[in-house]
Amino acid sequence: MxxxxxxxxxxxxxxxxxxxxxxxxxxxxxxxxxxxxxxxxxxxxxxxxxxxxxxxxxxxxxxxxxxxxxxxxxxxxxxxxxxxxxxxxxxxxxxxxxxxxxxxxxxxxxxxxxxxxxxxxxxxxxxxxxxxxxxxxxxxxxxxxxxxxxxxxxxxxxxxxxxxxxxxxxxxxxxxxxxxxxxxxxxxxxxxxxxxxxxxxxxxxxxxxxxxxxxxxxxxxxxxxxxxxxxxxxxxxxxxxxxxxxxxxxxxxxxxxxKRLDDFVSERHKIADKYADLFKDINIVTPYQGETNYSAFHLYVVRVRPDQKNITHKEMFVRLRDSGIGVNLHYIPIYRQPYYAKMGYKPDDYPEAEKYYSEAITLPIYPGLTELQQKEIVKHFEKPYPTGYQTIF
The missing domain is CATH 3.40.640.10 (Type I PLP-dependent aspartate aminotransferase-like (Major domain))
Incomplete structure (x- = not known):
């Protein structure tokens, strides 16, 4: 990637x-x-x-x-x-x-x-x-x-x-x-x-x-x-x-x-703010930040809305991975893991976790990620997806 x-x-x-x-x-x-x-x-x-x-x-x-x-x-x-x-x-x-x-x-x-x-x-x-x-x-x-x-x-x-x-x-x-x-x-x-x-x-x-x-x-x-x-x-x-x-x-x-902890977190906030700006006209759910919180922004998770008919959650994930963008999904609900599933947990008992799992994608965020890279990442979420679009990587 x-x-x-x-x-x-x-x-x-x-x-x-x-x-x-x-x-x-x-x-x-x-x-x-x-x-x-x-x-x-x-x-x-x-x-x-x-x-x-x-x-x-x-x-x-x-x-x-x-x-x-x-x-x-x-x-x-x-x-x-x-x-x-x-x-x-x-x-x-x-x-x-x-x-x-x-x-x-x-x-x-x-x-x-x-x-x-x-x-x-x-x-x-x-x-x-x-x-x-x-x-x-x-x-x-x-x-x-x-x-x-x-x-x-x-x-x-x-x-x-x-x-x-x-x-x-x-x-x-x-x-x-x-x-x-x-x-x-x-x-x-x-x-x-x-x-x-x-x-x-x-x-x-x-x-x-x-x-x-x-x-x-x-x-x-x-x-x-x-x-x-x-x-x-x-x-x-x-x-x-x-x-x-x-x-x-x-x-x-x-x-x-x-010694660079506060600088790292500050840079992560700048990257998160840039993502929010780039996504403002795109039908994607960006992270919510409560008034009582100042997040460390270890992860930047977006959610593909279920009403986005032109592409599924899995298709979006694969599109990004195939384009050299190392997205991830944090996390598969623990009760879905085979080791835990045999203990009898019922996914229906955790409706919000299930909904989250069906929509969430973790985007790159780390000190050193450039604005140009962010723009390339966000372009993949634009609707409609440009025909014949090529990444610059």
């Missing part, structure tokens, strides 16, 4: 930062990862941040830190990557889904409340709810948080798309309305560490547990050990943990990228 839907932006400064670590005494578990964690924590105005090797790992230890176990129930959005649900299954819990809002494509608070009312009657309330900030726009966290107080569930914000975004004027990740927030640093995300993620919290006990779980369940704090240390080498495995640590090489890249 000549134009991917997303791509990393690596500078000479990034390369230098990683090279310095490669020439240092520490490739992993050195001083750089804690610096990266501290920078993100300060930026988000949160007490604790724990870097891990992927956002999937962050979601896993977040569930474990909140005590998710067999027979518990975890609810999330069906329009997300499978990791948002898999993390609960890793803990032996049961997963269910809450349908999305028709405008934002995030978890709908009204549908969440309706589902909670029924679950309370049946005695099957969730232990944890995982709202997903799709495309970089925050869910209505005030409403979801209010419901958590009434129905007694904890909240993990899956903000894999959303670092650099804001909700109610405050940085996403501050955990004002949740116990834990998770970021992703995959190469197509806002900033990258190659592979990597981070879990943030304001709760010291939750933070200490996540810190242990990412490193084999090991505790090195002499103040909380079960016995007097045998010597300065001593450590204790408190619980069964995992090797989910981030390396200093990754941390160096992340710390260097972080």
């Amino acid at each position: 000549q134009i991917p839907y997303g791509r990393q932006n690596i500078s000479e400064e990034d390369i230098k930062a990683v090279s310095e670590v490669l020439q240092s005494d520490f490739l992993t578990q050195g001083p750089v990862v804690p610096e990266f964690e501290a920078a993100i924590a300060q930026y988000c105005n949160v007490n604790y941040a724990f870097a891990v090797n992927s956002a999937t790992s962050a979601l896993h230890i977040a569930c474990l830190a909140l005590g998710v176990q067999a027979k518990d129930r975890v609810w999330t959005s069906p329009i997300s990557f499978v990791a948002s649900a898999n993390c609960a299954l890793y803990c032996g819990a049961q997963v269910d889904f809450v349908d999305i809002d028709a405008k934002t494509y995030n978890m709908c608070p009204q549908k969440l409340e309706k589902k909670l009312i029924e679950a309370k009657k049946e005695g099957v309330l969730p232990k944890v709810v995982i709202p997903v900030h799709l495309c970089g726009q925050s869910c209505d966290m005030q409403a979801i948080h209010k419901l958590s107080k009434e129905y007694g569930f904890s909240i993990i914000e899956d903000a894999s798309h959303a670092i650099g975004g804001k909700y109610l004027g405050k940085p996403i990740g501050n955990c004002e309305y949740s116990q834990i927030t998770v970021f992703s640093f995959h190469p197509v995300k806002i900033i990258t560490t190659g592979e990597g993620g981070m879990a943030l919290t304001n709760d010291a006990e939750i933070g200490a547990k996540m810190a242990r779980l990412r490193s084999h369940g090991i505790n090195r704090d002499t103040q909380t050990m079960t016995k007097e240390p045998d010597g300065p080498w001593y450590y204790e495995q408190i619980e069964l943990g995992y090797n989910y640590r981030m390396t200093d090489m990754q941390g160096a890249l992340g710390l260097s990228q972080f």
Whole structure:
């Protein structure tokens, strides 16, 4: 594909930062990862941040830190990557889904409340709810948080798309309305560490547990050990943990990228604004942005209207791909995946997710995407499609 839907932006400064670590005494578990964690924590105005090797790992230890176990129930959005649900299954819990809002494509608070009312009657309330900030726009966290107080569930914000975004004027990740927030640093995300993620919290006990779980369940704090240390080498495995640590090489890249975070998000907004202008006279649904939100614009999703008789959703997708434009679809509803489908989910229970899936196309958006490239992308949506039209690629 000549134009991917997303791509990393690596500078000479990034390369230098990683090279310095490669020439240092520490490739992993050195001083750089804690610096990266501290920078993100300060930026988000949160007490604790724990870097891990992927956002999937962050979601896993977040569930474990909140005590998710067999027979518990975890609810999330069906329009997300499978990791948002898999993390609960890793803990032996049961997963269910809450349908999305028709405008934002995030978890709908009204549908969440309706589902909670029924679950309370049946005695099957969730232990944890995982709202997903799709495309970089925050869910209505005030409403979801209010419901958590009434129905007694904890909240993990899956903000894999959303670092650099804001909700109610405050940085996403501050955990004002949740116990834990998770970021992703995959190469197509806002900033990258190659592979990597981070879990943030304001709760010291939750933070200490996540810190242990990412490193084999090991505790090195002499103040909380079960016995007097045998010597300065001593450590204790408190619980069964995992090797989910981030390396200093990754941390160096992340710390260097972080310095350009606001610039990256600002450029994504400019690209989104240009798309909106280019699409203003075309029968396509462009992203809705709520007044309470400043999206990170990880993704730019448009929807092919069902009344657009001249071309189907699939035909539009194929046309773009065949023209060298690396469009994607974020996401196939999780309950449609074969692994989940056998659990008995009914697509009819999620009408908005089904409608979204039948119309959504993710267009390229990343720093460096040019206005000329955007115009070429948008031309494919014009109606009628020009006969014999040739791209300039």
